[in-house]
Amino acid sequence: MSAYRGLVQLGLGLWTTLRQIGRGASTVSYPEEALKLPPRWRGRPVLTRDPDGDERCVACQLCSAVCPTRCIELQAGEREDERRYPVSFRINFSRCIYCGFCEEACPTLAIQLLDAFAFSTEHHRDLIYEKEALLIDGTGKHPHYNFYRHAGVALHGKDKGQGSNESPPVNGRSNLP
Amino acid sequence: MTLFLMALGMLLTTVVLLGLAGFLVFAERRVLGLLQNRHGPNRLGPFGIGQALADALKLMSKENFVPAFADPVLYRAAPVLVAFSALASFAVVPLDRGFSWAGDWNIGLLFILAMSSLNAYGVFLGGWASGSKFALLGAVRAVAQLVSYELPLGLALLAVVLLSGSLSLNGIVQAQWMPYIVLQPLGFVIFLIAGVAETHRLPFDLPEAESELVAGFNTEYGGMRFGYFFLGEYLGLTLIAVLAAALYLGGWHGPWLPGWIWMLIKTFAVIFIFFWLRASLPRPRYDQLMALGWKILLPLSLLNLLCTAFAAALWRLG
Numbered sequence: 395m396s397a398y399r400g401l402v403q404l405g406l407g408l409w410t411t412l413r414q415i416g417r418g419a420s421t422v423s424y425p426e427e428a429l430k431l432p433p434r435w436r437g438r439p440v441l442t443r444d445p446d447g448d449e450r451c452v453a454c455q456l457c458s459a460v461c462p463t464r465c466i467e468l469q470a471g472e473r474e475d476e477r478r479y480p481v482s483f484r485i486n487f488s489r490c491i492y493c494g495f496c497e498e499a500c501p502t503l504a505i506q507l508l509d510a511f512a513f514s515t516e517h518h519r520d521l522i523y524e525k526e527a528l529l530i531d532g533t534g535k536h537p538h539y540n541f542y543r544h545a546g547v548a549l550h551g552k553d554k555g556q557g558s559n560e561s562p563p564v565n566g567r568s569n570l571p
Numbered sequence: 572m573t574l575f576l577m578a579l580g581m582l583l584t585t586v587v588l589l590g591l592a593g594f595l596v597f598a599e600r601r602v603l604g605l606l607q608n609r610h611g612p613n614r615l616g617p618f619g620i621g622q623a624l625a626d627a628l629k630l631m632s633k634e635n636f637v638p639a640f641a642d643p644v645l646y647r648a649a650p651v652l653v654a655f656s657a658l659a660s661f662a663v664v665p666l667d668r669g670f671s672w673a674g675d676w677n678i679g680l681l682f683i684l685a686m687s688s689l690n691a692y693g694v695f696l697g698g699w700a701s702g703s704k705f706a707l708l709g710a711v712r713a714v715a716q717l718v719s720y721e722l723p724l725g726l727a728l729l730a731v732v733l734l735s736g737s738l739s740l741n742g743i744v745q746a747q748w749m750p751y752i753v754l755q756p757l758g759f760v761i762f763l764i765a766g767v768a769e770t771h772r773l774p775f776d777l778p779e780a781e782s783e784l785v786a787g788f789n790t791e792y793g794g795m796r797f798g799y800f801f802l803g804e805y806l807g808l809t810l811i812a813v814l815a816a817a818l819y820l821g822g823w824h825g826p827w828l829p830g831w832i833w834m835l836i837k838t839f840a841v842i843f844i845f846f847w848l849r850a851s852l853p854r855p856r857y858d859q860l861m862a863l864g865w866k867i868l869l870p871l872s873l874l875n876l877l878c879t880a881f882a883a884a885l886w887r888l889g
């Protein structure tokens with residue numbers, strides 16, 4: 395009886411593998427085929443700009459402080475309109491572990507881990523990215539967000555977002571990734 | 572002149588067989604990929620067939636290293652013995668009607684069994700001469716396994732000899748007015764299982780079980796010496812497949828197509844079964860392997876032989 399059952403199991407096992415022939419490979423031949431990256435993929439960190447085209451980064455050093463591998467190094471400077479900005483911003487990608495802590499720590503959503511991931515080089519020194527290489531001309535994952543734009547508070551006779559240099563309130567849920 | 576032509580022909584046969592073994596290594600990986608939802612090697616050349624060449628080049632360009640703790644003579648001799656015994660067996664295998672070196676030899680089948688025993692010597696000596704515990708364990712397993720499965724293999728073949736009345740492979744193929752798999756279904760299954768164990772292919776690869784014994788009897792081997800073991804294994808696989816095709820599937824007999832094409836088709840079908848088994852089945856425990864050999868296959872093959880003999884006697888009388 396057990397021999398009979400064993401034979402049936404054997405046959406079922408063989409049938410299971412034989413059935414796979416027509417199904418094709420589930421391998422993605424990566425360099426030729428594009429990968430489907432998940433929406434929250436953590437790729438290479440970049441510095442983004444706000445919708446008005448200004449740098450979002452305010453050089454608060456939080457990303458550098460939270461970085462577990464200490465691969466972020468920056469120097470703060472101040473513009474003529476008293477807005478802070480990074481004079482230099484340097485990430486050593488031979489140490490970066492793509493944990494995304496810098497992105498979480500960033501109060502202005504400036505540093506973001508976008509989807510670039512294949513940038514191997516021959517030398518370690520080519521993996522130290524300076525600010526010119528990090529700063530992109532887009533807004534990244536948050537197209538409408540601007541740290542300096544605010545809706546203010548409602549006062550007598552003035553609703554949120556109606557004062558000078560105030561903008562209408564944003565639906566908080568629209569910011570979710 | 573004839574001698575020179577013969578030598579040339581033998582050289583050519585050997586080269587073709589070695590090429591076939593190299594191709595089988597590649598083909599196995601592709602077939603496994605097919606059965607396991609992946610690609611297998613597909614980079615070099617059309618369908619990745621250049622991978623076989625690349626592997627061969629890699630093995631040949633490696634250092635011929637003899638470990639200090641190994642027995643130097645036997646260590647060098649064992650891989651050659653394995654590859655030689657597998658190659659020599661092909662001399663008696665007919666590819667087509669009258670197309671073989673010694674297909675008419677009246678002890679062809681015995682010769683093949685003898686060569687497969689010699690193959691076991693190569694495996695054992697290789698493991699023993701390596702002077703390493705993993706290799707020794709693999710070698711001990713190999714010998715026990717080969718001895719246990721040679722018996723059912725020989726008994727299954729004996730039934731075929733009984734039916735055809737010939738020990739030469741040509742004679743056996745000629746005697747098949749219908750493929751012997753119809754008359755000997757049990758014998759075919761026993762032959763196939765014993766053949767898998769005899770070539771220590773998966774699922775019966777206990778002599779080289781890499782999850783337990785590193786690489787078993789060829790742990791200490793590298794470069795082309797390892798390549799000889801590898802070639803020997805794949806040539807042995809081809810030999811069992813060719814034998815199954817010649818003894819049970821009707822050899823070169825078949826409609827429409829020329830005989831050698833039929834022979835190739837049947838051989839590759841059996842080889843596919845080998846690959847398929849590898850893709851599907853897990854390795855049994857060692858005691859299970861022994862129990863299967865001695866407690867199931869041996870009585871079954873004896874029973875098969877007895878029934879065949881009885882039927883043949885009745886046939887002769889009636």
